[in-house]
Amino acid sequence: MKILLWHVDSDWTTAFVHGGHHYVVPVTPDRGPDGRGRACVTEWPNTVTECAVEQLSNEEFDVVILQRPHEIDLVHGWTGQRPGRDLPAIYVEHAPPVHHPSNSRHILADRQDIPVVHVTHFNQLYWDSGIAPTVVIEQGVFDPGPLYSGELPRAATHTPHGRSRMSGTDLLGVFAMETPIDVFDTSTIDENERPAKDLSSRIVRLLPSLPEQLHAQMARRRVYLHLARWESLPRGLVEAMYLAMPIVAVAATEIAYRLPRDAGVVSADIDELASGLRRLVHEPELARLTGQVARNYAVSRYGLDRYHSEWDRLLKEVAD
Numbered sequence: 584m585k586i587l588l589w590h591v592d593s594d595w596t597t598a599f600v601h602g603g604h605h606y607v608v609p610v611t612p613d614r615g616p617d618g619r620g621r622a623c624v625t626e627w628p629n630t631v632t633e634c635a636v637e638q639l640s641n642e643e644f645d646v647v648i649l650q651r652p653h654e655i656d657l658v659h660g661w662t663g664q665r666p667g668r669d670l671p672a673i674y675v676e677h678a679p680p681v682h683h684p685s686n687s688r689h690i691l692a693d694r695q696d697i698p699v700v701h702v703t704h705f706n707q708l709y710w711d712s713g714i715a716p717t718v719v720i721e722q723g724v725f726d727p728g729p730l731y732s733g734e735l736p737r738a739a740t741h742t743p744h745g746r747s748r749m750s751g752t753d754l755l756g757v758f759a760m761e762t763p764i765d766v767f768d769t770s771t772i773d774e775n776e777r778p779a780k781d782l783s784s785r786i787v788r789l790l791p792s793l794p795e796q797l798h799a800q801m802a803r804r805r806v807y808l809h810l811a812r813w814e815s816l817p818r819g820l821v822e823a824m825y826l827a828m829p830i831v832a833v834a835a836t837e838i839a840y841r842l843p844r845d846a847g848v849v850s851a852d853i854d855e856l857a858s859g860l861r862r863l864v865h866e867p868e869l870a871r872l873t874g875q876v877a878r879n880y881a882v883s884r885y886g887l888d889r890y891h892s893e894w895d896r897l898l899k900e901v902a903d
Contacts, residue, residue: 723890
């Protein structure tokens with residue numbers, strides 16, 4: 584099957600293009616947001632090819648994967664085909680609604696010709712998808728291996744810049760009172776490595792340049808800390824579980840009910856989270872056993888075989 588899609592979310596796209604199809608990603612001279620082309624550092628298979636925007640109208644596709652509202656117009660303008668009508672299409676919704684938790688209407692809510700794939704059951708529940716057909720295909724995540732040593736009595740976290748309360752960056756200072764925190768900035772994962780920057784005496788931002796460096800460094804920390812209040816189940820959290828790291832997470836969105844209790848501490852009570860973090864940091868054997876539960880769960884739920892099998896069924900259904 585020949586699939587047109589944009590390189591938007593690098594982690595999601597990397598997992599997706601390792602399926603058994605031919606994938607075409609648009610490329611523009613500036614390699615901007617609508618034409619990034621292939622990944623620069625992350626390894627993609629040879630079944631992924633770049634296509635200049637002006638050449639897309641000469642290509643024949645079986646299906647297009649949409650991930651942003653304006654891509655509907657891009658497909659029409661660049662190929663002359665209308666997604667869902669002239670060209671089978673699927674829309675992937677990566678995030679929960681932002682403007683209102685339950686009354687946000689999806690961009691495709693009035694259309695029945697483009698199914699919406701939600702990456703979590705929480706997203707499917709909270710988005711008002713109207714008459715659009717919906718399905719949940721949970722993320723597939725590469726297994727970096729059980730690298731956990733937990734030798735450093737510190738916490739690791741991924742915390743994006745901005746959106747302070749949504750991403751939980753305002754809580755860093757609270758938990759840094761319990762243990763030093765290393766913030767892994769994955770926004771720079773495709774850039775050259777840069778020196779770490781001290782944010783305070785107990786909070787340090789680390790900027791690993793390659794995924795394998797990120798995983799190796801994370802696995803040395805004793806606990807993985809997830810503070811986001813409003814986010815889909817993030818890939819970084821799943822990777823931490825694969826590494827066999829114990830988890831301390833704010834009970835919000837999918838995470839509120841998805842993580843096994845024995846895989847760490849999940850709560851909306853800050854004091855309970857702080858207490859759990861303190862205990863795991865100071866009890867290495869407990870942290871090791873807890874992290875093994877987390878890894879077993881990740882292996883059983885987020886493997887690529889399951890992920891690609893579910894996608895293949897949907898792609899066949901839509902293309903037929």
